[in-house]
Amino acid sequence: MSTVLPPGVTDGQRSAPAWTAPATARLGKRVVVIGGWAPSLIQFRGPLLAAMVARGHQVIAMAADGTPAVTAGLAALGVPFEPIQLERTGIDPIADAQAIRALARRLAALGPDLVVGYTIKPVIYGSLAARLARVPHRAAMITGLGSALASVRSPRQRVVAAVARRLYRLGLAQCEVVIFQNTDDRDELARTGALPAGARTAIVRGSGVDLAHYAPSPLPPGPPVFLFLGRLLRDKGIAEYVEAARLVRARHPEATFQIAGWFDPNPESLTQAELDALIADGTIQYLGATDDIRPHLAAAHALVLPSYREGTPRSVLEAMAMNRAVITTTAPGCRDTVVDGDSGLLVPVGDAKQLAAAMIRLVSSRDLLTRLAAAGHARAVDLYDARKVADTVLAALDL
Structure with a gap:
């Protein structure tokens, strides 16, 4: 007899499944969603998973780094979770081949109608x-090219990028649909041959x-905080x-600058020593990592x-949803989120002087700050409501 573990119960110490598919007839489709980092299933895919369930589909989520909270x-x-063994970064042919075989065995046992993966591995x-x-x-959601393709400077990185493109082509060739978050990523993968013709x-x-x-909140009083x-x-x-x-x-010594974030196993992550060096002069306040930003x-x-x-x-x-002004770059993906001068400010990639100039505009004009924040919030409501986005994804997946 198949069983469902009670909500919140998981057994991370064994490889046996935490969930077994019911043997009874089902309505809708059985969908497996695979992510690279378990908390992202709730933080980034929660509305999508909820929309799938609301439409009568049986959804199982898989990822590495699962926790009881996840x-x-x-x-x-209404989504069971199954932990999987999959390193988020690096390429280890033996370990990765073992992970593929183990995942294939589990998918065969679950018998899903559709598998959707997001993030590169x-x-x-x-x-x-x-x-x-x-x-x-089978379907793929490309949520960004990742450092393997986006940060290619050294000879080693060029080798890693070449391998990543070949793997992308192999993986995407298995998919009926590939969902992108911007046209630049689609065109880049097509140009390099990673996206099958x-x-x-x-x-x-x-x-x-x-x-x-x-939810939106009023801008706080006092000097600007970035x-x-x-x-x-x-x-x-x-x-x-x-x-x-620093510029x-x-x-404007009254301005405050903060960083809230976390270290990552990605090789492009700062080390603690590098972060300490950046903030040593007191210009930056490091707020640490947080589960609720x-x-x-606010x-x-x-x-x-x-x-x-x-x-x-x-x-x-x-930030836009919470009625905060935004400064970002003209980089792919970033430049699509705001209209420069209307709902945010755009600066060239890698240009600290232009970035400083944009910040000074906001320090110098509370009216501009307020106007950008309000227009950004309106743009978030109009274009980026998670429920609307989920409907678009489900249409692409034929769910």
């Missing part, structure tokens, strides 16, 4: 495992933002943010994301 949060959505390895398991329908693609507005969860929010990766433009902050404080956004006046490339930057959407 299991319980997904159970509240779940897209590639999940698609291959689904093909091995004879899953009839003739592949069916769709464009969606990121993962959207939960407008009720990230906030950088996200993983502590070099290609997020942290060095440019710190340099720009601004030389003219809303208090930090205390800030503007979000700053000087990223080199994104899919659709979630932090920008959250």
Whole structure:
């Protein structure tokens, strides 16, 4: 007899499944969603998973790094969680082959109608495992190119990028549809041959933002507070943010600059020593990592994301939803989120002086700050409501 574990209960010490498919006839489709990092299933895919369940589909979520909190949060959505062994970064042929085989065996036992992967390894390895398991329908969501393709400077990085492109092509060839968050990523993968010719693609507005969860609040009083929010990766433009902050404080010492974020296993992540060196002179306040960024956004006046490339930057959407001004770059993915001078400010990638100039505009004009924040919020409501985005994704998946 098949069983369902009670909500919040998981057994991370054994490889036996935490959930077994009911033997009874089912309505809708059985869908497996595979992510690279378990908390992202709730933080970024929660509205999508909930929409699938609301339409009568049986949904199972899989990812590495599961926790009891993730299991319980997904159970509240009506989604069982199964942990998988899949390293988020690096390429280890033996370990990765073992992960694909193990995942294929589990998918074969579950018998889903559709497997959907997002982020690079779940897209590639999940698609291959689904093909091995004879899953009839397979799809990929490209949420950004990742550092393997976006940060290519050294000879080693060029080798890694070449391998990543080949793997992408192999994985995406197994998919009926590939969903992108911007046209630049689609065109880049097509140009380099990583996207098979003739592949069916769709464009969606990121993962959207939960407008009720990230409710707007009035701008705080006092001198402006600028906030950088996200993983502590070099290609997020942290060095440019710190340099720009120093330039601004030389003219406006009343301005405050903060970083809230976390270290990442990605090789492009800052080390603790590198972060300590950046903030040693006191220009930047490091707020640490947090599970809830809303208090930090509520205390800030503007979000700053000087990223080199994104899919659709979630932090920008959250800031706009909460009525905060945004400064970001003309990089792919970033430039689509705001209209320069109307609902945000755009600066060139890697240009700390232009970034500082944009910050000074907000320091100098409370009216501009207020206008950008209000227009950004209206744009979030109009274009990035997570429920609307989920409907677009489900249409692309034929669910």
